Amino acid sequence: MDKDTDFHLFGKLNTEFDTITAMIDLYCLNHHQINTNKFQRCTNCEQFRAYVKQRLDRCPYGENKPSCKQCPIHCYKPQQKVNSQTIMRYSGPKMIVKHPIMAIRHLIHDKRSIPVINRDMISNYKRRKSLLNNK
Numbered sequence: 001m002d003k004d005t006d007f008h009l010f011g012k013l014n015t016e017f018d019t020i021t022a023m024i025d026l027y028c029l030n031h032h033q034i035n036t037n038k039f040q041r042c043t044n045c046e047q048f049r050a051y052v053k054q055r056l057d058r059c060p061y062g063e064n065k066p067s068c069k070q071c072p073i074h075c076y077k078p079q080q081k082v083n084s085q086t087i088m089r090y091s092g093p094k095m096i097v098k099h100p101i102m103a104i105r106h107l108i109h110d111k112r113s114i115p116v117i118n119r120d121m122i123s124n125y126k127r128r129k130s131l132l133n134n135k
């Protein structure tokens, strides 16, 4: 994995990342596997996952992040957005069977209203940097 993605996401951001990872893996499992004995995420999906992690890290809402579907910012590049929609469309309905707790949490999160951005909100990235500086 790229060294740039070797960082920690806090709280809800990490939960969201786990959920998206599960969706990527479901998609990859049924579309990109060559050796069917052992699941290994393909290079494209691995790169997409790293991209998602970086977007979550930079999200200015931080842990108050709304669901991407509702978010007014639209921070994904066009190609990555298409990628994301393809994966969500395929894996979304399957999540309720494979990972019911994650799926329900995701559905609740989707319905939550969009918070107004304010100065108390801090991106994961800024939080990581400030923790480093305080050491």
Ligand SMILES: [Zn+2]
Pocket (backbone or CB within 6 Å): 027, 028, 029, 031, 032, 041, 042, 043, 044, 045, 046
């Ligand atoms: Zn894949």
